[in-house]
Amino acid sequence: MDATKQEPGAAPTTPTESIPASNFIRDIILDDLRTDKCQGRVHTRFPPEPNGYLHIGHAKSIHINFGLAAEFGGKCNLRFDDTNPCKEETEYVESIIEDVRWLGGDWGDRLFYASDYFDQLYEWAVQLIRSGDAYVCDLSAEQVRQQRGTLTRPGEEGPDRNRSVEENLDLFERMRAGEFPDGSRTLRARIDMASPNVNMRDPVLYRILHAEHHRTGNKWCIYPMYDFAHGQCDSIERITHSICTLEFEDHRPLYDWFIEKLGIYHPQQIEFDRLNLTYTLLSKRKLLTLVQKGYVGGWDDPRMPTISGIRRRGYSPEAIRAFCRNMSVSKTNGTTELSALEYYVRNDLNKSVPRVMAVLRPLRVVVDNYPEGWMEELDAVNNPEDESMGTRRVPFSRVLYIEQDDFRENPPKQYYRLTVGREVRLRYGFFIKCVGVVKDERTGEIVELRCTYDPESRGGNSPDGRKVKSTIHWVSAQHAIDAEVRLYDKLFLKENPNETEEGQDFTANLNPKSLEVLTGAKLEPSLHDTVPGNRYQFERLGYFCVDRESSPGHLVFNRTVELRDTWAKIEKKL
RNA sequence: UGGGAGGUCGUUCAACGGUAGGACAGCAGACUCUGGAUCUGCUUAUCGGGGUUCGAAUCCCUGCCUCCCAGCCA
Numbered sequence: 001m002d003a004t005k006q007e008p009g010a011a012p013t014t015p016t017e018s019i020p021a022s023n024f025i026r027d028i029i030l031d032d033l034r035t036d037k038c039q040g041r042v043h044t045r046f047p048p049e050p051n052g053y054l055h056i057g058h059a060k061s062i063h064i065n066f067g068l069a070a071e072f073g074g075k076c077n078l079r080f081d082d083t084n085p086c087k088e089e090t091e092y093v094e095s096i097i098e099d100v101r102w103l104g105g106d107w108g109d110r111l112f113y114a115s116d117y118f119d120q121l122y123e124w125a126v127q128l129i130r131s132g133d134a135y136v137c138d139l140s141a142e143q144v145r146q147q148r149g150t151l152t153r154p155g156e157e158g159p160d161r162n163r164s165v166e167e168n169l170d171l172f173e174r175m176r177a178g179e180f181p182d183g184s185r186t187l188r189a190r191i192d193m194a195s196p197n198v199n200m201r202d203p204v205l206y207r208i209l210h211a212e213h214h215r216t217g218n219k220w221c222i223y224p225m226y227d228f229a230h231g232q233c234d235s236i237e238r239i240t241h242s243i244c245t246l247e248f249e250d251h252r253p254l255y256d257w258f259i260e261k262l263g264i265y266h267p268q269q270i271e272f273d274r275l276n277l278t279y280t281l282l283s284k285r286k287l288l289t290l291v292q293k294g295y296v297g298g299w300d301d302p303r304m305p306t307i308s309g310i311r312r313r314g315y316s317p318e319a320i321r322a323f324c325r326n327m328s329v330s331k332t333n334g335t336t337e338l339s340a341l342e343y344y345v346r347n348d349l350n351k352s353v354p355r356v357m358a359v360l361r362p363l364r365v366v367v368d369n370y371p372e373g374w375m376e377e378l379d380a381v382n383n384p385e386d387e388s389m390g391t392r393r394v395p396f397s398r399v400l401y402i403e404q405d406d407f408r409e410n411p412p413k414q415y416y417r418l419t420v421g422r423e424v425r426l427r428y429g430f431f432i433k434c435v436g437v438v439k440d441e442r443t444g445e446i447v448e449l450r451c452t453y454d455p456e457s458r459g460g461n462s463p464d465g466r467k468v469k470s471t472i473h474w475v476s477a478q479h480a481i482d483a484e485v486r487l488y489d490k491l492f493l494k495e496n497p498n499e500t501e502e503g504q505d506f507t508a509n510l511n512p513k514s515l516e517v518l519t520g521a522k523l524e525p526s527l528h529d530t531v532p533g534n535r536y537q538f539e540r541l542g543y544f545c546v547d548r549e550s551s552p553g554h555l556v557f558n559r560t561v562e563l564r565d566t567w568a569k570i571e572k573k574l
Numbered sequence: 575u576g577g578g579a580g581g582u583c584g585u586u587c588a589a590c591g592g593u594a595g596g597a598c599a600g601c602a603g604a605c606u607c608u609g610g611a612u613c614u615g616c617u618u619a620u621c622g623g624g625g626u627u628c629g630a631a632u633c634c635c636u637g638c639c640u641c642c643c644a645g646c647c648a
Contacts, residue, residue, distance in 0.1 A: 141645080183646065250579085342598095385612095460607045
């Protein structure tokens with residue numbers, strides 16, 4: 001599916017991505033440029049691990065890395081940090097490539113993998129052994145943990161720490177040759193077991209893993225740890241600014257130690273705060289759980305905060321970029337309100353997407369004084385925000401559908417939609433007045449409204465200047481097309497989904513009503529040939545997009561986000 | 575109780591020794607053929623305590639609070 005494809009009638013989105021927001025990373029780069037620290041170069045990278053799908057939090061990182069490079073005429077690489085063959089898959093590589101591209105990331109021909117550098121990394125490990133800065137350790141994982149000490153107690157030096165260079169070289173070579181089982185030995189850096197920074201207590205550099213790697217196959221049975229790979233990969237790629245999240249702050253001394261011991265190019269690491277959103281989980285592990293346990297339909301379920309999920313939900317890349325740009329970046333650990341994200345989608349879609357009339361929960365209306373068998377076409381504006389999007393014709397006839405919610409038999413005072421005896425406007429149509437209600441004799445349920453229309457009000461205004469209290473949307477029953485509409489709500493009921501009672505996990509906070517499927521929606525006929533990915537505003541309801549499961553015989557729409565609903569607010573207070 | 579990083583409106587980001595400002599949210603109003611959009615106005619903040627200074631959110635000291643780190647994960 002190509003989510004960006006729009007039918008000819010739908011205008012392309014026009015991003016107004018103006019002034020880049022100032023932030024501390026940008027300031028650092030500006031400063032480095034001014035002092036000529038990097039010979040005028042700005043070279044960043046986006047380094048995902050292909051062990052899951054990208055989410056909105058990654059969009060922030062993508063925006064920072066690709067955005068800064070673009071702004072300063074630099075480059076940004078896409079590099080997969082694929083140092084753990086047990087968790088990584090090509091499915092994830094492919095989805096990540098698609099998502100970064102969709103968000104506008106341009107890596108040119110610089111698509112790299114940490115695994116591209118395995119030979120070099122191995123050589124560097126040997127170099128550290130030779131200089132006495134690394135050793136093969138025979139301790140088990142459990143023993144290493146014991147010996148590492150705690151946050152408040154220093155670690156102890158292990159028995160293999162002072163092995164000869166020759167023995168280390170021999171052992172490491174045999175590790176590589178596959179002579180030892182998984183977990184039996186590791187290569188460790190020889191730094192300081194008493195360091196207050198736990199990361200410096202002789203961290204593991206290589207572990208034995210007889211596992212097939214998605215790219216290198218069975219070439220290796222030892223794999224570098226992320227910490228031994230990441231900084232050097234950045235160095236190899238001559239990255240000027242290695243931008244990463246806060247939790248790597250106290251790994252920086254380790255990376256610097258490697259760079260210095262190896263005597264190689266030194267990128268500058270800068271840490272920023274990762275994105276947190278209310279009512280949203282942004283942890284790959286937990287998102288995986290939602291997928292694997294079937295709480296959602298998959299990684300691209302429109303309720304998921306994944307890039308593929310929100311794309312399918314109908315978000316535009318422009319909206320996501322605007323969100324990232326305006327939320328800026330800092331080192332403060334906080335949680336952004338979901339409403340901020342929603343604001344930027346509405347803001348973008350309002351200007352870029354055509355309007356259309358759709359009735360989600362139809363209520364039949366018969367216009368008594370409209371001649372039977374008649375039909376006429378009325379002009380409707382495609383987007384009042386953008387005249388260039390033109391107009392279309394919508395058919396009107398004697399039997400219509402309106403929204404059930406747009407009629408009340410016993411309305412509250414502030415309700416000014418249709419009610420018996422009241423006149424309202426049908427958008428781009430006529431004034432109609434409700435003159436009667438038809439109910440199901442058994443259930444008492446309202447099944448039909450009898451109305452009259454004012455032929456003089458064609459197009460939506462009465463020549464006598466008469467005013468109506470409201471305008472409602474409608475479709476002609478005879479011309480309407482059926483559709484399935486999926487209404488999405490927050491996936492979690494709590495602002496912080498991780499806040500649970502004793503003994504429960506985040507799944508206890510799942511919103512049982514996060515998805516409501518409406519099968520009887522009625523759409524205006526102009527939607528007949530729409531295709532997956534197209535976005536619309538259903539007038540007065542919200543933004544919707546055609547789902548990838550939609551077909552010409554069975555249209556399926558996803559609700560991206562509701563319109564701001566002042567009435568809902570009023571009603572809540574009643 | 576080791577180390578690292580942070581604390582500015584409800585939320586988020588500015589202010590870089592000189593009038594604490596924007597955005598989101600909220601409230602009130604105007605306008606409107608979407609109770610949409612748009613426009614106006616309003617409310618609300620420098621973690622506490624000491625200093626330095628003509629002047630401190632900003633510099634110093636001190637206390638408090640929050641987050642991250644003890645994977646052969648990244």
